[in-house]
Amino acid sequence: MNAFRKNVIQPILDCWSLLVGLKITGKYFCKPLITVHYPREVIDSENLSTYGGHVELIGKPKDPAMPKCISCMMCVTNCPSNCLTLVKQKAPKPTPEQEQEWAAAAERGEKVVKPKAPKNPAKFTYDYTLCSLCGTCIENCPANSLQFSNNIYWVATSRKEMNIDLLARLKEQATELSAPAPKIEAKPAVAEKEA
Amino acid sequence: MFGIPMILINLVIAAVAAMIWLALNALVLVYCERKFAGHIQRRPGPFEVGPHGALQPLIDGLKLMSKQLLTPDNADGFLFWLAPILSMIPVMLLFMPIPYGPVLTGMEVNLGLLLILAFSSFNGLAVILAGWGSNNKWGVLGAARAVAQTVAYEIPLLLTVLSISFMTGTLNLSEITAQQAGFIWDWNIWKQPLAFLIFIVAMFGETNRAPFDLAEAESELTAGFHTEYSSMGFGLFFMAEYGYMVAMCSICSVLFLGGFYGPFPGIEGWWWMLVKTYALLFLMIWARWTFPRVRFDQLLNLNWKWLLPLATFNLLATALIMKL
Amino acid sequence: MSAYQNLEQMKGDFYTQKFEAGKQDGTLIINMGPQHPSTHGVLRIVIEVDGEYIVRSEPVLGYLHRMHEKMGETQTWGGFIPNMGRVDYGHPMAWNWAYVGAVEKLMGIEVPERAEYLRVIMTELNRLTSHLLWWGAYILDLGAFTPIMYAFDDREMLLDILQRPSASRLTYSNFRVGGVQMDLDDKCLELIRTFIPHFRERLPMYHDLVTENLILRRRIEGVGIIDEDMCQRYGCTGPVLRGAGVAYDVRKDEPYSIYDRFDFEIPTQDSACSAGRYHVRVAEMEQSLRIIEQALEQLPSAEGKHIMDKAPKPSMKPPAGEAYFAVEGGRGKIGVYVVSDGSKVPYRVKLRAPGFSNMNAFAEAAKGTILADAVAILGSLDLIIPELDR
Numbered sequence A: 001m002n003a004f005r006k007n008v009i010q011p012i013l014d015c016w017s018l019l020v021g022l023k024i025t026g027k028y029f030c031k032p033l034i035t036v037h038y039p040r041e042v043i044d045s046e047n048l049s050t051y052g053g054h055v056e057l058i059g060k061p062k063d064p065a066m067p068k069c070i071s072c073m074m075c076v077t078n079c080p081s082n083c084l085t086l087v088k089q090k091a092p093k094p095t096p097e098q099e100q101e102w103a104a105a106a107e108r109g110e111k112v113v114k115p116k117a118p119k120n121p122a123k124f125t126y127d128y129t130l131c132s133l134c135g136t137c138i139e140n141c142p143a144n145s146l147q148f149s150n151n152i153y154w155v156a157t158s159r160k161e162m163n164i165d166l167l168a169r170l171k172e173q174a175t176e177l178s179a180p181a182p183k184i185e186a187k188p189a190v191a192e193k194e195a
Numbered sequence B: 001m002f003g004i005p006m007i008l009i010n011l012v013i014a015a016v017a018a019m020i021w022l023a024l025n026a027l028v029l030v031y032c033e034r035k036f037a038g039h040i041q042r043r044p045g046p047f048e049v050g051p052h053g054a055l056q057p058l059i060d061g062l063k064l065m066s067k068q069l070l071t072p073d074n075a076d077g078f079l080f081w082l083a084p085i086l087s088m089i090p091v092m093l094l095f096m097p098i099p100y101g102p103v104l105t106g107m108e109v110n111l112g113l114l115l116i117l118a119f120s121s122f123n124g125l126a127v128i129l130a131g132w133g134s135n136n137k138w139g140v141l142g143a144a145r146a147v148a149q150t151v152a153y154e155i156p157l158l159l160t161v162l163s164i165s166f167m168t169g170t171l172n173l174s175e176i177t178a179q180q181a182g183f184i185w186d187w188n189i190w191k192q193p194l195a196f197l198i199f200i201v202a203m204f205g206e207t208n209r210a211p212f213d214l215a216e217a218e219s220e221l222t223a224g225f226h227t228e229y230s231s232m233g234f235g236l237f238f239m240a241e242y243g244y245m246v247a248m249c250s251i252c253s254v255l256f257l258g259g260f261y262g263p264f265p266g267i268e269g270w271w272w273m274l275v276k277t278y279a280l281l282f283l284m285i286w287a288r289w290t291f292p293r294v295r296f297d298q299l300l301n302l303n304w305k306w307l308l309p310l311a312t313f314n315l316l317a318t319a320l321i322m323k324l
Numbered sequence C: 001m002s003a004y005q006n007l008e009q010m011k012g013d014f015y016t017q018k019f020e021a022g023k024q025d026g027t028l029i030i031n032m033g034p035q036h037p038s039t040h041g042v043l044r045i046v047i048e049v050d051g052e053y054i055v056r057s058e059p060v061l062g063y064l065h066r067m068h069e070k071m072g073e074t075q076t077w078g079g080f081i082p083n084m085g086r087v088d089y090g091h092p093m094a095w096n097w098a099y100v101g102a103v104e105k106l107m108g109i110e111v112p113e114r115a116e117y118l119r120v121i122m123t124e125l126n127r128l129t130s131h132l133l134w135w136g137a138y139i140l141d142l143g144a145f146t147p148i149m150y151a152f153d154d155r156e157m158l159l160d161i162l163q164r165p166s167a168s169r170l171t172y173s174n175f176r177v178g179g180v181q182m183d184l185d186d187k188c189l190e191l192i193r194t195f196i197p198h199f200r201e202r203l204p205m206y207h208d209l210v211t212e213n214l215i216l217r218r219r220i221e222g223v224g225i226i227d228e229d230m231c232q233r234y235g236c237t238g239p240v241l242r243g244a245g246v247a248y249d250v251r252k253d254e255p256y257s258i259y260d261r262f263d264f265e266i267p268t269q270d271s272a273c274s275a276g277r278y279h280v281r282v283a284e285m286e287q288s289l290r291i292i293e294q295a296l297e298q299l300p301s302a303e304g305k306h307i308m309d310k311a312p313k314p315s316m317k318p319p320a321g322e323a324y325f326a327v328e329g330g331r332g333k334i335g336v337y338v339v340s341d342g343s344k345v346p347y348r349v350k351l352r353a354p355g356f357s358n359m360n361a362f363a364e365a366a367k368g369t370i371l372a373d374a375v376a377i378l379g380s381l382d383l384i385i386p387e388l389d390r
Helices: A002-014 A016-030 A045-049 A074-078 A096-108 A136-140 A166-178 B006-040 B056-065 B077-095 B112-120 B122-133 B137-168 B173-179 B193-206 B231-256 B270-288 B296-323 C014-020 C068-072 C078-087 C092-107 C113-141 C146-166 C186-211 C214-220 C228-234 C274-298 C354-366 C371-380 C385-389
Strands: A055-057 A084-087 A123-127 A146-148 A163-165 C028-032 C044-050 C053-060 C321-328 C333-340 C348-352
Touching: A002 A016, A002 C214, A016 B006, A016 B270, A016 C186, A016 C214, A055 A166, A074 A084, A074 A136, A123 A166, A136 A146, A136 C078, A163 A166, B006 B056, B006 B077, B006 B231, B006 B270, B056 B231, B077 B112, B077 B122, B077 B231, B112 B122, B112 B137, B112 B173, B112 B231, B122 B137, B122 B231, B137 B173, B137 B193, B137 B231, B137 B296, B137 C028, B173 B231, B193 B231, B193 B270, B193 B296, B231 B270, C014 C028, C014 C044, C014 C053, C044 C371, C053 C354, C053 C371, C068 C078, C068 C348, C078 C092, C078 C385, C092 C113, C092 C321, C092 C333, C113 C146, C113 C186, C113 C274, C113 C371, C146 C186, C186 C214, C186 C274, C214 C274, C214 C371, C228 C354, C274 C371, C354 C371, C354 C385
Parallel strands: none
Antiparallel strands: A055 A146, A084 A123, A123 A163, C028 C044, C044 C053, C321 C333, C333 C348
């Protein structure tokens, strides 16, 4: 009798679980969709703001086109993937008059004050193909000049494009900031997840 | 009429109509299946081509047609390309004897059921040829599974159909439908509930649909028998699969759900047939997107240990009752 | 007829030839992988089948070898942390922790208390994503398409939470020697607090849809027995070992960090089959929720203490010596062994991947089962192929 119960009755009763499964999928069939139709809808900005895209420079509060960067090379030396390239600015080449002046000053025994090289970098490029987005550059930046961008829609068609000139990007952003941003057509998707 | 017998004209029209019906159904069903699956999984499914992605199956068909027909190295070219054709042609024949409406019957044959059962087994042969001819080990495994599966599931299917024809005393599908005219309780499903259940399960097995899609089983056998097929070779198998589904569901609705008759008298018409067929089709799709795949030995166990004895019992009981 | 008639090409590669040497009569040798849909990437298993029955099988590794251990010998100590996120994309936080913990042990660093709690919270959340990924993919292997979408629905919410403190969604590398990279903000904590009851509500649905399902139960119950003895021989850990009835969990047995402060159970199953491993993992998700809840309650409010003051720079120089640190990952015991010669780069980094040991039990467990069972066993081991090869 026990064997009969185990081998015959129980499997028939267990078939109920199949109906339960159908019920669940049927229930979700009737519920609203939860995906985001990308070109027509976009992810809400709250979520987007926490997204860590590629690394970008932060501008000075007063001059958004000028990075806070002081060319200390901390990011470049600490980068595990060697994806950052920074070229420091050289001191301006002295004109002949200046040179004469300095020479004269040196003869007089005065201290020569040569103009220092500007601190902001001459060139700051970043190879996105190499970057592992670990954030080491960001936390090691003494001037807090680096951050993750929220640029989730970034695409490139070639490797060359993946090599981003961060200074040019900062300038672009600065001009965009001053000009009114183009209106985004797509609405943010309504978060309809049931709690 | 010019010496051409009327029946021949009728047949040609029916064949063409069956072909169109098949192609149309395949397109609609692919779309429905993908949409249905999408909504079950809470995503939109195809959406970009046409309004709500309605043209997606058409474009997919075009894509398949524009692809290269590739015969694998060391494959038996003749068998390899015979298989999809062999899988496609019997499907059209399946539609011939099915009464879709009072006059919408392709071919009035007294042995309609027999014809359908005979031709529906052709799919098994096509699958074997495809698996064997493509010189692929996964294909052979898929074909071997398909043989055992189609042979096994044919038997309970036959037995349930037999019990219906015992009851109705005919193999003519139009007559079986005619006997179910009247109210909803005149349908055969109330007289043969067990047979209906067995038929549904056997239908899944016979059409190689999930959870019984062992011949293709993509997570086990990559794609089973059609691993090596490209372009319309795959397309034909695909269409044939949907064709078999439509055919089986149509037969099921004729046998058990009163065919083109509505739930009460006076409203019969082909649309009832359509509604019933598609309701059954949706059940199949629904099951596919819910259940895991059964294992091969379990599939055969289910058949030989459950369906076959039950179907035999049902047949004997029917025979006994009919005798009394 | 074609170029393929060339017999040299038909011979197969080294592994196939070696495997073929022991072939019986009337059997078929098939290559499952490296492009098989249910080997989750590029694991290759050479299988000898007699009909559908597996006579013997042999996993072939190396298709995803990225020399992480060698890279450890060239990177700076801090620069190796991003690699740990890539070893195992399923549960990268635990790998982060294992490495960072080993370096901290070597340098004798005490991590601030808040940082410990943050590590626990993030690792457990990550364990949930890991198990959800496994759950969906396993059911997908068994032929059901829908559950993975439901699992990813919840997983997506977790990723949204985890992207706040780590700025990434998959390969996290936000642990640092001395703490974690970023603090969890209030919004993030609130999201976690709302997620826990939401997920508790969802779990019964998972059980109804999948665990209780007749077909699934028949597929996994009694399939692929890996018992305690086998686990010992192969060095299986994690849910595989717990599925064999051994209550071994690094979090309890060798408590590291602050795991001794939490009250949680180690789910075990005595059946030692795929179903046992399945149930262990599902039960572990609930236990992870419990740990997160307790950690949120006890979380010290000291803001900005997510990393110790004067945390070592990436170019740190730990004293010469060696250290081993083990944590409990989603797949088992993750061990990292580091040797320092006092320079800026590690002398040696040895990674002990749990998946590697677990996978080796496959050949024995799969013997005599049928091909569909092989998929069920392979899935139940929860293999992440990048982790096997490292």
